[in-house]
Amino acid sequence: MTPFPSLTDLPSHLRQPAVRDLAWVLLSPPLLAQTAWPQRYPLKASAWSQQPGALADWLLSLDADSQPLQQWLSQSSVRRLGLYYERLWQFALHAAPGIEVLAANLPIRQQGHTLGELDMLLRDEEGVHHLELAIKLYLGQQQASGDDLSDWLGPGSHDRLDLKLAHLGQHQLPLSARTEAQQRLAELNIQRPQPALWLGGYLFSPWQQPYTTPLAGNPEHLRGRWLHRTDWAHFAAQRDGHWQPLERHAWLAPARIEEAQRWSHETFTQWLATLPPDANAQLLVRLVESSEHNWQEAERVFLVNDHWPTQPAS
Secondary structure: OOOOHHHOOHHHHOOOHHHHHHHHHHHOOEOEOOOOOOEOOOOOOOHHHOOHHHHHHHHHHHHHOOHHHHHHHHOOOOOOHHHHHHHHHHHHHHHOOOOEEEEEEEEEEEOOEEEEEEEEEEEEOOEEEEEEEEEEEEEEOOOOOOOOHHHEEOOOOOOEHHHHHHHHHHHHHHHHHOHHHHHHHHHOOOOOOEEEEEEEEEEEEEOOOOOOOOOOEOOOOEEEEEEEHHHHHHHHHOOOOEEEEOOHHHOOOOOEEOHHHOOOHHHHHHHHHHOOOOOOOEEEEEEEEOOOOOEEEEEEEEEEOOOOOOOOOO
């Protein structure tokens, strides 16, 4: 689903967290293989698609000096994971040979009311494109099989894969064809952009249950597992390695932890013991030592409270 299968392992060799996230954004497969709406890889018509080595060299040069990327990210608040994902795509598309970024996060208004934003408008040799970009992590419900998009919930249990896809396809993609958008695009000399989406992320299946990829899913999608707090001791006893939670901003690329930042078993045990019973879902990674003498992610799981996906009455 991306033109860079030869670069799959590159993110694990990059030292700078933001550069590793950038590489992951560009190289990771989409969640879905088929959608009712067009899906387009943003770098599809870039010269990088024909020259993977040039993309690798660009990422390696950023890893040696990440200041341009850090400066770009510092220009706006990127606390939300989705905005961080968009900013990384914007940085890459501005640099990609053969791509002209026409606008990003372009608000469309009607009589002072904002109808929405167009995530990305760009021009390449295949035309002008309106792209909607999204990053999502979904957990499969236990009472389901995983076949249906509605079987997959966000970690907070408020978001659902089928609803997210419908919002992208029925609201965000058609926005560029509305009269209000056409007037704004004409001011920027942008005509008839082709709408498409790109949805990246991970799917987490219940840890002790046979589970399938959604029927519309990409067989190569990134994956993990999830479990309730009460099952943790049984789950962890079956696996060797060091466990550590990841902050939300670090949920993209597989973790790479230097020895000085690796938690001890005692630190993790204490953290787990003090975690409130009704805590939000926690993303944990199992770390194993690499040949480069750091610790690499071998597995990721969501640890959810014992009431998930419902929440206890307050």
